[in-house]
Amino acid sequence: MFYFISMYRARELEFLDTVKILGGFLLGVLLLWMTIPSLKSVLMKDYDVVSGKCTVEITSSGRSTDSTFNMLDTDEQFEFQEIPDLNAYGRSIPYYCEVTVTKDHMFGIDYKIYDFKTRKLVNPSD
Template structure:
């Protein structure tokens, strides 16, 4: 399992762990005078944050569980966004779709002038990137797979 899938499930677990206790405390103890206004405000903010995270992750939940992924392929170029965090952007030449990954392949060059052939796997709705493969443009030899 790669880092992108682990991150997805971590965000989903974090959202559930925010929403359930916040709902419990707000619904059952909202009229309780023991809890101050700021404590209720804190739990409301936690509930809203959890709902935001659920809103981001739930549309892709069935696709992640059933591994119903979409494969995009074609001519592309790679760009290393930040050398410290080694974030790589894969941009397809024909469609201009850009996908971001947290690892940098060890290739000769990264630039718009150096074309590669790429395969990027995402969820069907395109919200979460799963993995990518980089091939030589001419020989289709696999250069990198994360």
């Protein structure tokens, strides 16, 4: 920051460069401020478990494939990059899920999928 101020006083920076640098700095501070609660939760391994009836939707676009866990009891959605190995999935097939998330429920950490009727473990995440 001191180097930036000295460059500004020496007029080595133009106004547009100054706006770009300040904009980048403010964007970085904003992103850090938004992720600090989740980062603290991940580093301290302070997680919360959301469980209940859920459906699993798998979406594919190009090279990426995502799975979305729709928790029906709490109306929350959690996304994971890996695809669970299920025989059937979608809105019509309910499962019982246990999803480990950060305390602020922003990021999913882990999941376990059980059969809704028998509560037999169908697919844990690796």
